[in-house]
Amino acid sequence: MESMRERFVATATELLDSDPRVTVVLADITASQFAPAAARHPGRVINVGIREQLLIGVTGGLAQAGLRPIAHTFPSFLVERPFEQVKLDLGHQDVGAILASYGGSYDMSTEGRTHQSPGDVALLDTLDGWTIHIPGHPDEAELLLRNSAARDDRVYLRLSAQSNAEPQSVVPGRFRPVRNGQRGTVIAVGPMLQPVLDAVADLDLSVLYAATVRPFDAGALRHAVRATGHADIVLVEPYLAGTSNREVDEALLDLPHRVLGLGVGRAELRRYGTAAEHAAAHGLDPVSLRERITGFLR
Amino acid sequence: MTTAQLIHYGYGDLEPLMAVMTGDEKHGPAATSTLDVLWVLYDRVLNVDPRHPDAPGRDRFLLSKGHGPVAYYAVLAAKGFIDPSLLAGFAGFDSPLGHHPDRTLIPGVEIGSGSLGHGLGLAVGMALGLRAQRRTEPRVFTLVGDAELDEGSNHEAIAFAGAVGLDNLHAVIIDNASATHGWSGGVGTRFEREGWSTVTVDGRDHDALEAALTAPHAGRPRAVVAVVEPKDSLVTRSPANVRPTGVPSAG
Numbered sequence: 001m002e003s004m005r006e007r008f009v010a011t012a013t014e015l016l017d018s019d020p021r022v023t024v025v026l027a028d029i030t031a032s033q034f035a036p037a038a039a040r041h042p043g044r045v046i047n048v049g050i051r052e053q054l055l056i057g058v059t060g061g062l063a064q065a066g067l068r069p070i071a072h073t074f075p076s077f078l079v080e081r082p083f084e085q086v087k088l089d090l091g092h093q094d095v096g097a098i099l100a101s102y103g104g105s106y107d108m109s110t111e112g113r114t115h116q117s118p119g120d121v122a123l124l125d126t127l128d129g130w131t132i133h134i135p136g137h138p139d140e141a142e143l144l145l146r147n148s149a150a151r152d153d154r155v156y157l158r159l160s161a162q163s164n165a166e167p168q169s170v171v172p173g174r175f176r177p178v179r180n181g182q183r184g185t186v187i188a189v190g191p192m193l194q195p196v197l198d199a200v201a202d203l204d205l206s207v208l209y210a211a212t213v214r215p216f217d218a219g220a221l222r223h224a225v226r227a228t229g230h231a232d233i234v235l236v237e238p239y240l241a242g243t244s245n246r247e248v249d250e251a252l253l254d255l256p257h258r259v260l261g262l263g264v265g266r267a268e269l270r271r272y273g274t275a276a277e278h279a280a281a282h283g284l285d286p287v288s289l290r291e292r293i294t295g296f297l298r
Numbered sequence: 299m300t301t302a303q304l305i306h307y308g309y310g311d312l313e314p315l316m317a318v319m320t321g322d323e324k325h326g327p328a329a330t331s332t333l334d335v336l337w338v339l340y341d342r343v344l345n346v347d348p349r350h351p352d353a354p355g356r357d358r359f360l361l362s363k364g365h366g367p368v369a370y371y372a373v374l375a376a377k378g379f380i381d382p383s384l385l386a387g388f389a390g391f392d393s394p395l396g397h398h399p400d401r402t403l404i405p406g407v408e409i410g411s412g413s414l415g416h417g418l419g420l421a422v423g424m425a426l427g428l429r430a431q432r433r434t435e436p437r438v439f440t441l442v443g444d445a446e447l448d449e450g451s452n453h454e455a456i457a458f459a460g461a462v463g464l465d466n467l468h469a470v471i472i473d474n475a476s477a478t479h480g481w482s483g484g485v486g487t488r489f490e491r492e493g494w495s496t497v498t499v500d501g502r503d504h505d506a507l508e509a510a511l512t513a514p515h516a517g518r519p520r521a522v523v524a525v526v527e528p529k530d531s532l533v534t535r536s537p538a539n540v541r542p543t544g545v546p547s548a549g
Contacts, residue, residue: 046426054458057423061423061427062424089419092410093410282532
């Protein structure tokens with residue numbers, strides 16, 4: 001299957017052709033894939049070299065000049081390494097941009113901690129005004145990129161090699177009810193939908209699918225919880241466990257509830273191997289998910 | 299048009315305007331290190347209009363070194379971007395004028411700054427953005443300090459801008475010898491070796507500054523090193539106040 005990265009390059013290339021505001025900013029990563037687009041639009045495909053502070057600084061300057069920049073590299077080097085540029089050159093300057101990362105939490109499972117950033121979403125969540133999309137399929141990645149390119153705000157698009165077999169019909173910013181049950185509600189984020197559905201196939205649970213986590217669709221969660229017998233909520237996120245627990249608590253402020261936040265563990269794994277082995281080590285494979293979810297339910 | 303803009307302010311009015319903010323009649327070299335460069339930029343070089351601070355064709359000036367903005371605010375007041383009556387409230391809760399400028403609060407201020415090493419990268423992006431839209435008229439200027447160049451982010455921008463020949467970009471480096479470990483060979487060499495058109499001038503000489511800031515530099519970005527009095531020149535150099543190497547100063 002085509003990867004989200006391939007779809008990202010193809011879609012961004014089409015946007016460069018059709019929208020004169022769209023500008024792609026790179027720091028060597030994925031530069032060769034953008035070479036044909038760079039040949040057609042030399043001023044709007046900018047590779048700054050291995051300079052991630054400049055990647056974000058240039059992105060902020062382009063936005064102030066009236067363009068719609070899409071900055072792209074691995075999440076460690078897009079969000080964590082130049083975090084002060086993200087905070088000041090975009091947020092404090094009050095400009096918009098799209099940050100599109102590829103690599104998820106452990107796509108680069110053999111590369112070690114340097115190329116893994118499960119904390120990217122939690123880190124961005126300390127800042128104001130970010131829309132955060134976690135697509136679970138290349139089709140969703142394309143839809144969310146096109147939607148983001150037509151806007152002016154700050155968007156983080158977290159692309160990953162982890163993908164669900166089938167795309168969901170996504171409305172940007174909205175959770176999608178996938179199935180209804182009575183014992184509680186599971187919110188599956190992006191690529192976590194497939195393992196969640198496999199884990200709870202025979203359990204009487206509601207499942208909400210979230211391809212956008214900020215803003216957090218509190219209305220959809222409240223609606224789902226009211227329709228179930230128990231205000232028990234399980235969040236399954238493909239990044240740091242518990243990142244969105246606060247959002248669930250705020251959505252259900254007036255309703256006694258319980259929340260189990262599942263995701264990537266905080267402890268450094270110091271293992272290589274496959275992404276599937278990393279998922280299992282973090283308890284995010286269907287068997288582990290099922291055990292942890294049933295242990296939580298009443 | 300406001301009353302403020304009807305008054306014609308000259309260079310000699312800047313000290314009194316600064317005095318409204320600081321309460322001091324006279325200001326030492328540290329407070330005024332940027333004053334002459336800022337005045338020459340706004341009085342003789344920049345194509346900016348306080349009546350249209352967001353005009354697409356304007357020149358962009360980015361004060362990267364946001365520390366000590368009193369001289370900047372005095373020049374902006376003198377040139378009609380801010381009402382001089384606002385100066386008295388400097389750094390108050392209701393004032394738009396803080397110890398570091400905020401672009402969302404002050405007309406004509408292109409960037410919010412304070413954390414060092416952000417202006418040059420943003421300026422590179424603006425210069426690229428104007429170029430991508432085929433706007434050949436507007437020029438981008440950014441003011442940095444010699445100590446600010448300690449921040450590595452500057453060197454990412456210096457090398458890249460030189461490599462791509464970003465000739466609508468200008469950096470003015472106020473050199474008051476305040477970098478803790480100095481710059482061997484002078485700060486200008488850092489720009490020159492990356493392909494910038496570089497000149498070093500007296501940062502108090504208005505004619506020399508104007509000539510340096512407007513000289514042609516086709517195909518290359520321009521660096522103007524404006525040398526002013528050393529920051530610590532009025533401080534007695536005793537062992538007690540000479541910082542040991544490698545120990546950051548407080549503030």
